[in-house]
Amino acid sequence: MRARTTAAVVLGLAALGAAAEAGDVAIIVHRNHPQDALTMAELSRIFRMEQQHWKSGDRIDVVLQASGSEKDAIIQNRVMGLRAGELQSFWLGKTFRGEITAAPRSLASDASVKQVVGGNLHAVGYVDSLFLDDSVKAMKIDGKSPGEPGYVLSRTGGR
């Protein structure tokens, strides 16, 4: 009986975990950020740190995640055009060429990213769209918001 209960708890937790990771990847900025939308090309340049300033002229503070989740893979692959295992050498190359002084910080969870981005007008990061709330603003990418059909950073592959 005890084993059955434990199994049920484990299965329940696994289901909760799956549900918690079921949304699209939302690109978030501070809720008072002047921009509401980016193109996929702009997003790629920002996360690759080829574009380091917002249109306002302020320096962009890119916040990544190192949670090892599907979200990270979507950002690295679809947005940055990198394969698994190439991220750190990518940053090292940019540092060596003098294009950046350091790799962007990587935080461990959606909650941490949301907290940092919510407190920094110039930051941009990504979280699971199920974690969105009023503390941050989700950017439209190529005219579409997370959850809309055809959103490029959906779990199911976008376009």
Add this chain to the structure above:
Amino acid sequence: MPIRTWLLIVAALVPAAAGAQEHDATAPEATPPRLTLRGFTNVDYAIHEEGQPNTFALGQFDLFVNSALSENWSFLAEVNFEFGDDNNLAVDVERAQIRYSPSDAFSIAAGRMHTPLGYWNQTFHHGAWFQTTALRPEMYLFEDEGGILPVHEVGVQAAGTLRASALDFKYSVSVVNGRGRIPDEVTNVQDRNGSKAVNVLLALAPAALKGFEIGGDVWVDHIPADPEVAGREAEIRERILGGYVAFLRSDVEVLAELSHVHHRDEATGATYGTWGMYAQGSYKVGRWRPYYRFDKVDVADGDPFLTPKDLSRHTAGLRFDPMPWVGLKGEYHLTRHPGEDDVHSARFQAAFTF
């Protein structure tokens, strides 16, 4: 009148400086910059290169440091410990530059930098780990290795990227000390003549073809006379024209560059044209990356400045990365010098960062 103008300028600036000091006194104390240190080196085994006995060889021991001084100011340097063919150690400060980057469209750097002559020289520096191949292209050999191009520059360099929806437009403009009296001399602390060299690089990267870039550059300089060498009593006018295409994705690398070095002896009016080119391709399959490169250098006969060297070389190799920070490379070379027998050689390299 000029003195009065200067006095007016100084009078205008002094209150501003005093105001700034006053403001600084109340500002919170700034945190000192943090230095990041990283190393690159390689260990090679060369078989029958340049007719030499087979040999193990230590590569350049490269210490890279950088530091963000503030949001827009940064510093980087490369200090290189290298052994020459005589087995003696030499230490070079290969790069040392302070950069101010207020926007994507404009940044300005001062110090010793790699001249943006084309793609390779602004992308790969002294760490062999970064580059696919074991060796640099012949046209981009360093000055102290017999290279034909001024790959290092000392001066100021402005650069930036202007963006439109369809393409990125990249530029770089350098005003620097020119060449020294011999190709190996980089004028780090004393230019040998008053004229400065100018280098301009322009490049386009279309949005529709991610990873593709095409660019060209022009370098102009007056190479100083070298009175101690017969035939070098007068300056030489130098003009270098270069062009490149690059296509880079995670798995694909295609690079091709061409450079023409034009020299005009100011005493005789004689002109000399030297060519250098390479084309390189590679394709990554998992941790493996097979590659091929063709190099060609053709130094003009009688050029009063460059060391005579004509060669073409085929390089075929394979790179294996057992882990992200180590690259193992093995490559075969077929080198042809005009009028001489073909030279078959090979090189194995373990290049890494630490």
